[in-house]
Amino acid sequence: MRIGIGYDVHKLVNDRPLILGGVIIPYPVGLLGHSDADVLTHAIMDALLGAAALGDIGKHFPDSDARYQGISSLELLKEVTSKLTELHYSINNLDAVVVAQAPKLAPYLPDMRGNLAKILGLPLEDINLKATTTEHLGFAGRGEGIGAYAVCTLLKSKAAL
Numbered sequence: 001m002r003i004g005i006g007y008d009v010h011k012l013v014n015d016r017p018l019i020l021g022g023v024i025i026p027y028p029v030g031l032l033g034h035s036d037a038d039v040l041t042h043a044i045m046d047a048l049l050g051a052a053a054l055g056d057i058g059k060h061f062p063d064s065d066a067r068y069q070g071i072s073s074l075e076l077l078k079e080v081t082s083k084l085t086e087l088h089y090s091i092n093n094l095d096a097v098v099v100a101q102a103p104k105l106a107p108y109l110p111d112m113r114g115n116l117a118k119i120l121g122l123p124l125e126d127i128n129l130k131a132t133t134t135e136h137l138g139f140a141g142r143g144e145g146i147g148a149y150a151v152c153t154l155l156k157s158k159a160a161l
């Protein structure tokens with residue numbers, strides 16, 4: 001069993017959609033980034049890459065590469081999933097938390113979970129998503145940005161042992 005951790009933050013700005021776990025969330029501001037800035041999916045990718053000792057998303061998908069400009073982070077997650085499969089890793093479970101003072105994310109978590117399960121090829125029970133505020137403290141509490149943490153465990157498939 002191998003464990004990985006991921007953490008990412010993106011800034012909230014005008015004139016950008018708010019996309020988390022591939023779900024477009026109606027909100028007056030959205031996350032700034034080279035890709036679609038889906039901070040939850042980024043933290044999950046970093047956890048998966050970390051567990052496999054494959055570095056981080058900046059190494060695999062540099063923001064200097066025009067191919068990734070505006071890309072859906074779910075497309076990047078597909079690539080990470082393929083890399084894990086090539087190396088005979090399977091995902092055992094995944095847990096993540098989005099740190100956002102607003103909007104209320106609970107209503108959107110089931111759709112995010114469904115999107116992630118589909119791409120990762122996992123049953124829903126292997127994925128858990130949560131949201132928390134910071135009780136108005138810090139950058140997230142002031143609504144300046146949104147952060148996400150993710151932890152996952154990987155198993156090496158039996159065929160590769």
Ligand SMILES: Nc1ccn([C@@H]2O[C@H](COP(=O)(O)O)[C@@H](O)[C@H]2O)c(=O)n1
Pocket residue numbers: 099100101102103104105106107131132133134135
């Ligand atoms: N952006 C958010 C933040 C929180 N929630 C839900 O509210 C619960 C209480 O949050 P606290 O930060 O006050 O502990 C939390 O457990 C989530 O269920 C949310 O939906 N969206």
Ligand SMILES: C[C@@]1(CO)OP(=O)(O)OP(=O)(O)OC[C@H]1O
Pocket residue numbers: 008032033034035036037038042057058061062063064068069070
């Ligand atoms: C995903 C990438 C690539 O488009 O860009 P961003 O959306 O800016 O995200 P970040 O978490 O800053 O770093 C990874 C990047 O290389």
